[in-house]
Amino acid sequence: MKTFKSRLIVVLVVVGVTVGLDQWTKYLATVHLQGEPDQFFFNGVLRLTHVHNTGAFLSIGSGLNDFWRPLLLNLFPALLLVALLYYIFKEKFLNGWQVVALALIVGGGLSNIVDRLLYGHVVDMLHLKAFGLQTGIFNVADMAIMGGMFIMLPFALRPAPSPEEERETAG
Template identity: 70%
Template sequence: MKYFKARWLPVAIAIAITVILDQWTKQLAIEHLQGQPDQFYLNDILRFTFVRNTGAFLSLGADFGPVLRTLLLEGFPAILLVALLVYIFRERRLNGWQVVALALIVGGGLSNIVDRLMLGHVVDMLHLKLFGLQTGIFNVADMAIMAGMFIMLPFAFAKDDEEERTEEAAPSDRETTAIQQSAD
């Protein structure tokens, strides 16, 4: 946990903001959307609708039995979030963007687990539809998870500094062939 001192504050802030904002918007949805017809905004692009999601993404797993659903939707994600936190504090190569991105993922996952533990389901309320394409119904926690993944995307395709240095230090195939030919 060498990087704990330097990273705990941004991680704690990102997780806290995510959980607080998500739980607040879910409470608003319970108070103002539950039992109400869908509300449309921005020329029907944004729709607010109240949904109790007992499954995971797009209600996957909603039909599982209670034990399997608890293991797959609460236990397994909790273990993954703890592992992700350990990774955040141990991995020396993470930059500030990556730390915040991973903290957003942890915060979103944590807030959805809180819903499952407290309510037995996740509250979803947002739905987008544009140019004939539409999303599933989601919440702020889901947006935080997706934002974290989006921020991490460029880093997933970037070469590691150590890999680049190794490639620069190693002779190319042409150089190796030229060296071998001159030695013959």
């Protein structure tokens, strides 16, 4: 994906849909699950619950004091998202899948940062358990971040373009 305009459209759509869907599901979880018993589906594989997570993924950082928590859970991730956006628009060798993947990461991160800034916590509501394994409790933003990382994995494992390939692409 070569042009700034095409990347901008993809980023705006993916980030907008990610943030919108995440915020909507958090709203639904708050309205329908807060204070209610957990809901189980698919023979207990999926559990819907309502949790206020003051930390990051798997509640990491929830025990930090009021100085470090905003710094490490809001400012640092926000700087990473700005760096990702810069990379999306400046790296000429990104293809469409990579732009979508990075935009998913930005959208998920942005939505969780917005929650921490507005409410002091993130709402998590999804929990999976099957075959003796289980996840932590997570939300749609976390799924977007992990989905983006999953999409990027094959690209991260392939060799970097050779100088000849870079010249061919540039020329």
